[in-house]
Amino acid sequence: MAEPLLSVRGLRKRFGGLVATDGVDLDVAEGETLAVIGPNGAGKTTLIAQLSGDLAPDAGTIRFAGEDVTALPAPARSRRGFARSFQITSIFREFSALDNVALAVQAHAGHSFHFWRRAREERALREPARAVLAQVGLATRADVEAGALAHGEQRQLEIAMALATRPRLLLLDEPVAGMGTDESQRMVALLRTLRGRHTIVLVEHDMDVVFALADRISVMVYGRVIATGAPEAIRGNAEVRRAYLGEEVRA
Amino acid sequence: MSWLLVLEQCLNGLQFGVMLFLMAAGLTLVFGIMNLVNLAHGSLYMVGAYFATAAFGWTGSFVLAVVFSLLATLAVGMVVEVVALRTLYERDHLDQVLATFGLILFFNEAVAMVWGRTALFTTVPKALSGHLQLLPGLRYPAYRAVIILVGLAVALLLYVVVSRTRLGMLIRAGASNRTMVAALGVNVRLLYTIVFGVGAALAGLGGLMAGPIYTVQPGMGDDILIQVLVVIVIGGIGSIRGALVGAVVVGMVDTLGRAFLKPMLSTTIGPVAANDAGPALASMLIYILMAAVLSFRPQGLFPAARG
Amino acid sequence: MRIPPASALTVGFVALALVPVVAALLNQPFYLDLVRRIMIFAIAAVSLDLILGFGGMVSFGHAAYLGVGAYAVAIPAFYGVHSGFVQWPLAVGLSALVALVIGTLSLRTSGVYFIMITLAFAQMLYYLGISINAWGADDGMRLARRSQFGGAVDLGNPYVFYYVVFGLLVLLLWLGHRLIHARFGMVIRAARSNEPRLRAVGFATFRYKLAAFVLAGAVGGLAGALLTNQTEYLTPSYMHWTRSGDIMVMVILGGMGTLFGPVLGAIVFLLLEDVLAAWTVHWQVVLGPLLVLIVLYARRGLWGLLAGRG
Numbered sequence: 025m026a027e028p029l030l031s032v033r034g035l036r037k038r039f040g041g042l043v044a045t046d047g048v049d050l051d052v053a054e055g056e057t058l059a060v061i062g063p064n065g066a067g068k069t070t071l072i073a074q075l076s077g078d079l080a081p082d083a084g085t086i087r088f089a090g091e092d093v094t095a096l097p098a099p100a101r102s103r104r105g106f107a108r109s110f111q112i113t114s115i116f117r118e119f120s121a122l123d124n125v126a127l128a129v130q131a132h133a134g135h136s137f138h139f140w141r142r143a144r145e146e147r148a149l150r151e152p153a154r155a156v157l158a159q160v161g162l163a164t165r166a167d168v169e170a171g172a173l174a175h176g177e178q179r180q181l182e183i184a185m186a187l188a189t190r191p192r193l194l195l196l197d198e199p200v201a202g203m204g205t206d207e208s209q210r211m212v213a214l215l216r217t218l219r220g221r222h223t224i225v226l227v228e229h230d231m232d233v234v235f236a237l238a239d240r241i242s243v244m245v246y247g248r249v250i251a252t253g254a255p256e257a258i259r260g261n262a263e264v265r266r267a268y269l270g271e272e273v274r275a
Numbered sequence: 276m277s278w279l280l281v282l283e284q285c286l287n288g289l290q291f292g293v294m295l296f297l298m299a300a301g302l303t304l305v306f307g308i309m310n311l312v313n314l315a316h317g318s319l320y321m322v323g324a325y326f327a328t329a330a331f332g333w334t335g336s337f338v339l340a341v342v343f344s345l346l347a348t349l350a351v352g353m354v355v356e357v358v359a360l361r362t363l364y365e366r367d368h369l370d371q372v373l374a375t376f377g378l379i380l381f382f383n384e385a386v387a388m389v390w391g392r393t394a395l396f397t398t399v400p401k402a403l404s405g406h407l408q409l410l411p412g413l414r415y416p417a418y419r420a421v422i423i424l425v426g427l428a429v430a431l432l433l434y435v436v437v438s439r440t441r442l443g444m445l446i447r448a449g450a451s452n453r454t455m456v457a458a459l460g461v462n463v464r465l466l467y468t469i470v471f472g473v474g475a476a477l478a479g480l481g482g483l484m485a486g487p488i489y490t491v492q493p494g495m496g497d498d499i500l501i502q503v504l505v506v507i508v509i510g511g512i513g514s515i516r517g518a519l520v521g522a523v524v525v526g527m528v529d530t531l532g533r534a535f536l537k538p539m540l541s542t543t544i545g546p547v548a549a550n551d552a553g554p555a556l557a558s559m560l561i562y563i564l565m566a567a568v569l570s571f572r573p574q575g576l577f578p579a580a581r582g
Numbered sequence: 583m584r585i586p587p588a589s590a591l592t593v594g595f596v597a598l599a600l601v602p603v604v605a606a607l608l609n610q611p612f613y614l615d616l617v618r619r620i621m622i623f624a625i626a627a628v629s630l631d632l633i634l635g636f637g638g639m640v641s642f643g644h645a646a647y648l649g650v651g652a653y654a655v656a657i658p659a660f661y662g663v664h665s666g667f668v669q670w671p672l673a674v675g676l677s678a679l680v681a682l683v684i685g686t687l688s689l690r691t692s693g694v695y696f697i698m699i700t701l702a703f704a705q706m707l708y709y710l711g712i713s714i715n716a717w718g719a720d721d722g723m724r725l726a727r728r729s730q731f732g733g734a735v736d737l738g739n740p741y742v743f744y745y746v747v748f749g750l751l752v753l754l755l756w757l758g759h760r761l762i763h764a765r766f767g768m769v770i771r772a773a774r775s776n777e778p779r780l781r782a783v784g785f786a787t788f789r790y791k792l793a794a795f796v797l798a799g800a801v802g803g804l805a806g807a808l809l810t811n812q813t814e815y816l817t818p819s820y821m822h823w824t825r826s827g828d829i830m831v832m833v834i835l836g837g838m839g840t841l842f843g844p845v846l847g848a849i850v851f852l853l854l855e856d857v858l859a860a861w862t863v864h865w866q867v868v869l870g871p872l873l874v875l876i877v878l879y880a881r882r883g884l885w886g887l888l889a890g891r892g
Binding site: 098099100114115116118119128136141142185189 | 764779
Binding site for chain 2: 634640642687690691693694695697698699701702703705706709710712713714715716823824827830831834864865866867869870871872873874876877878881
């Protein structure tokens with residue numbers, strides 16, 4: 025394949041005695057959706073945090089669009105086109121939904137050493153923010169305080185904030201966590217519209233969501249990737265089944 | 276500048292460092308385990324000094340004064356913990372800072388109400404008022420030597436308790452991951468009260484030993500508190516080893532700086548300029564040291580591994 | 583951000599503007615002095631609120647900037663330089679510089695470390711001040727003359743001085759209001775709300791926090807310049823860390839994260855201090871526990887109670 029957009033080699037991270045990431049290699053092609061699955065404690069969120077720049081790896085490299093970004097912190101990666109949604113909802117609770125998204129737009133609209141003009145009156149910030157809110161289905165909730173939104177709406181807001189930065193790469197950490205069936209389906213429909221337009225690394229537990237969205241799947245166990253491939257291949261992989269179901273498979 | 280003078284000042288530095296350690300040990304544990312910023316720790320030091328001075332005045336016996344002061348400070352510490360601090364564990368640091376600041380104001384004034392604002396006079400006990408001949412030409416006050424020995428003994432005792440006993444294991448576990456310790460069914464409340472009480476007693480010990488050689492007055496704990504904070508920042512929060520290393524380093528740097536910076540500067544910039552620049556620079560030394568440590572190790576030299 | 587009812591604000595400002603008139607009518611210059619002092623601390627409290635209330639940075643060394651500002655006026659005066667046009671920019675510039683240095687070192691840390699470090703650095707400046715004998719050491723020294731501006735602005739005239747302070751307070755509140763709602767203010771407020779999120783969307787937060795820290799320090803320096811003119815005295819105790827605590831209490835008491843809360847807090851704190859001091863010389867024994875109780879039970883401060891849910 026052409027050079028992958030995101031290329032990870034030998035990523036390692038320990039916390040004291042615990043090895044969270046144990047030599048992970050990954051390639052993600054541009055426009056591809058790669059799902060990362062695995063049992064609890066496999067190190068999936070730690071992996072996302074290292075990819076987004078929120079956590080510095082102990083060893084290994086991360087290359088994006090041909091550039092080594094391993095040493096770059098999160099804001100620098102965001103400027104290069106990374107965007108992240110968090111597993112535990114992370115928004116600005118005291119601000120309105122529109123303010124939240126407008127902030128994300130503001131981060132990429134020049135510097136913020138402006139001390140006079142009201143940011144809420146800047147059309148260059150508000151209009152793209154409204155557009156993104158509409159895209160994720162929150163248009164009618166724009167002026168609601170983010171902390172007062174329903175859980176599912178807050179997850180949608182997470183996606184909106186990621187999209188507002190016009191990313192090339194979306195790192196989505198359990199986007200449907202805690203959502204009911206209807207909400208999940210709406211979220212999957214939204215994510216489907218993003219396929220192909222963005223490169224996506226998706227961490228999820230919900231296998232329906234994974235199979236609906238993924239081009240390829242990587243399975244992580246105890247910090248290592250034990251298998252990567254097309255969804256059908258992963259479904260049938262004995263090692264994967266063993267990792268999920270334990271010793272029973274052997275008998 | 277004779278070597279004997281340097282050695283004497285090193286001993287003074289060690290003595291100061293050991294006193295800083297007594298306070299730093301308690302404070303760093305409280306920070307590390309209970310995640311509590313306790314600015315009133317200096318007040319416990321002050322209370323220890325006042326209780327000892329008062330008890331010595333009543334009984335005339337240094338031993339009784341020590342015992343009374345330790346017990347009384349321990350009691351005050353525990354009362355404060357139960358009454359005022361328990362509610363603060365769950366609060367954010369700003370709340371803790373403000374509340375403990377309020378406690379400082381209270382203690383400073385309470386002490387002034389009982390004993391007045393002027394400094395109390397207290398003397399080194401007769402038995403320890405002599406000098407020790409350490410080396411030919413080097414006589415060192417026995418009292419200061421005892422302080423050093425007591426401090427090192429406490430350090431050793433703490434080391435044994437923290438690394439060899441069950442309580443110590445709980446303390447280390449708590450410093451590393453307090454929610455886990457609670458989840459394991461340990462009576463966290465009791466653990467906290469014990470830790471705080473021990474810290475208070477150590478601060479009181481520092482205070483009662485300090486009484487004869489420093490001034491006993493309202494607010495005496497405030498200034499040493501800042502130096503203790505510097506010790507903890509340098510040593511790393513939650514780490515007793517860090518507190519000891521930090522305390523000795525800070526004690527040495529400060530004492531040697533105050534003793535030798537002015538004469539050293541006089542030879543370069545002249546005695547008149549050095550008269551001001553010397554003490555000024557000496558008073559800033561430990562903060563410059565803190566800034567230096569922060570720039571290459573923001574968590575301090577020996578941070579307790581956080582879980 | 584709730585805009586308080588315009589009527590309450592107007593009443594407040596008109597009342598402040600009329601204090602000198604009332605004081606003159608009653609022939610009680612003491613009130614003029616007292617309210618002027620309150621306004622100076624209100625300026626200091628507002629500057630701290632920018633980083634503490636809006637930015638979430640618990641800086642426990644804010645009094646250091648008042649000290650630097652005070653020294654920047656008193657030291658030149660000591661050497662015969664009395665022009666306010668030299669002293670006051672020096673006060674603002676020097677405290678901004680000090681804030682830049684302290685902020686650069688401290689903002690790399692957070693939480694408990696940040697509090698302790700800002701406290702320690704501020705206290706360092708206090709010790710520095712005490713040890714310089716030429717400038718009075720810990721006794722301090724008198725201010726030779728109030729800052730001179732020539733012409734109509736004569737700070738020696740208590741009414742003129744009052745309106746200068748009043749004007750500065752109003753100006754700073756207005757500028758602060760604009761700043762809070764501008765791009766810069768949104769970033770600072772979002773940093774308090776959720777800094778990891780802010781970094782994840784692409785803001786290099788350090789530079790903004792540092793800028794806010796420097797701004798707060800600069801305004802603190804201005805307050806210090808005013809303070810030393812007010813008292814006509816210079817003492818390192820302006821920088822003592824317990825003064826930092828006092829300013830912080832004013833911010834919390836009044837309501838942090840609001841523009842007018844710190845003003846209210848300064849008014850109540852200093853009036854309370856005055857009243858309690860008249861009642862007993864040991865008033866701090868009351869203030870201490872009072873603070874603890876306020877922190878525990880009235881976190882939104884007086885402004886939160888007054889401005890209501892509107």
